[in-house]
Amino acid sequence: MKKNIFLIVFAIGFMGFYANAQEQNHEAHHKAEFKKEVFTVYGNCGMCERTIEGSLKNVDGVVLADWDEETDQMTVSFNPEVITLDAIKQKIADVGYDSDTHRAKDEVYNNLPGCCQYERPKN
Numbered sequence: 001m002k003k004n005i006f007l008i009v010f011a012i013g014f015m016g017f018y019a020n021a022q023e024q025n026h027e028a029h030h031k032a033e034f035k036k037e038v039f040t041v042y043g044n045c046g047m048c049e050r051t052i053e054g055s056l057k058n059v060d061g062v063v064l065a066d067w068d069e070e071t072d073q074m075t076v077s078f079n080p081e082v083i084t085l086d087a088i089k090q091k092i093a094d095v096g097y098d099s100d101t102h103r104a105k106d107e108v109y110n111n112l113p114g115c116c117q118y119e120r121p122k123n
């Protein structure tokens, strides 16, 4: 009888340990799903903000896109299995905005409203 109780206690303990291990594994998996990156996107005003952030709206794999008018810093969260940082920066360049690594085409930049024609970084 004593032996049985010992086995039951051992089994319950083991189950608890197993459940905990599963949970930790799940957490690790969840963390790996999204990647956060911060980089510079050049721009001027609130209209720029709408255009920059709008370029990533409804884009598969992007869960957060936030540009700060004061600091020119762009924060993105995305699923790297669905989209790359390179592709994200290209989408921003496609609507006229230079980043630290990707340059918009001159004709797209020239078509931005006057107030949005930010000072471009030297290339």
Ligand SMILES: [Cu+2]
Binding pocket: 043, 044, 045, 046, 047, 048, 049, 115, 116, 117
């Ligand atoms: Cu603007």
